[in-house]
Amino acid sequence: MKVSSLLGKLLTERLTLVDVGAAGGLHPRWRPAEDRLRLIGFEPLDEMSDDGKTLCLPWALGSADGEAELKVTKRISMTSLLDPASDLLARFWDKPEHTQIVERIAVKTRRLDDLADEHGFAPEFIKIDVQGGELDVLQGASDCLKNSLLAAEIELSFLERYKGLTKFAEVVSFMEDQGFELVDLWRIKRYRHRNRAGVVNPGISKGLRAGRLAFCDALFLKRDxxxxxxxxxxxxxxxxxxxxxxxxxxxxxxxxxxxxxxxxxxxxxxxxxxxxxxxxxxxxxxxxxxxxxxxxxxxxx
Structure with a gap:
């Protein structure tokens, strides 16, 4: 029995998945359930569209309606509404180049709670990958967290890679206050310090690795x-x-x-x-x- 077959039988109703920072499309782990999803994607550089299965909304999410500036970086995956913490990132290999800003784009910010009401959807799962603005998104989604969300995947940072970023412990605390538990961490990434010898990631200690914890993905579920x-x-x-x-x-x-x-x-x-x-x-x-x-x-x- 394949998981895809089980998912088709388990999901008698469509599951509403909100993807904040939707560049790159649906993650492969969700593909076996793709036919049973209502996908709501937020990407401020895309046009609004709705084919009945996927609704794309061209706004950045935040804690209030307003305007912001999107900093597009040389490595597109590090694009953020926040400025890179250049002084800190200068310590590490590659990061100054990766976070070099190549374009600044004015975007509008909206609250998820308001957009859910306007477009008639109730998020049951949310995935947030916005390079430092995760707590701001969550603060604009308090009604969704309380009333409809079952679980969340959130990228969390262990160090202030962007100016004003809210770090790991504060986001975990916020989610606990909203009735969610931290269940797992994966894709744990480390930044390696620059040095004259060119040391990057030698295997010198079993079970341990070079580098400083930078960020990870985290899974939260409603309290047990x-x-x-x-x-x-x-x-x-x-x-x-x-x-x-x-x-x-x-x-x-x-x-x-x-x-x-x-x-x-x-x-x-x-x-x-x-x-x-x-x-x-x-x-x-x-x-x-x-x-x-x-x-x-x-x-x-």
């Missing part, structure tokens, strides 16, 4: 008790929450939610999920599973 309540009370919500867990590789959480909601799911879906979880649990290698077997044998030595 609320997530479970929503899944248990509503078949469509249960399917969406389990689907998000599978898309982000949280098969353990998906299996737990399936345990709690299986009575509301269709018999054929329960059967397919049981087969899938049996496969990924490693039971085909024996009762204990691979990880339990390794733990067992390790305990004997």
């Amino acid at each position: 008790a609320e997530l479970v309540r929503m899944a248990e009370e509503n078949r469509a919500q249960a399917g969406k929450i389990i689907a998000i867990a599978l898309i982000y590789g949280k098969a353990d959480l998906a299996a737990r939610l399936h345990d709690l909601t299986r009575e509301s799911l269709e018999p054929d879906l329960n059967r397919d999920l049981d087969r899938y979880f049996a496969k990924v649990s490693g039971r085909q290698f024996g009762k204990r599973g691979v990880h339990r077997a390794l733990d067992y044998f390790a305990s004997k030595f």
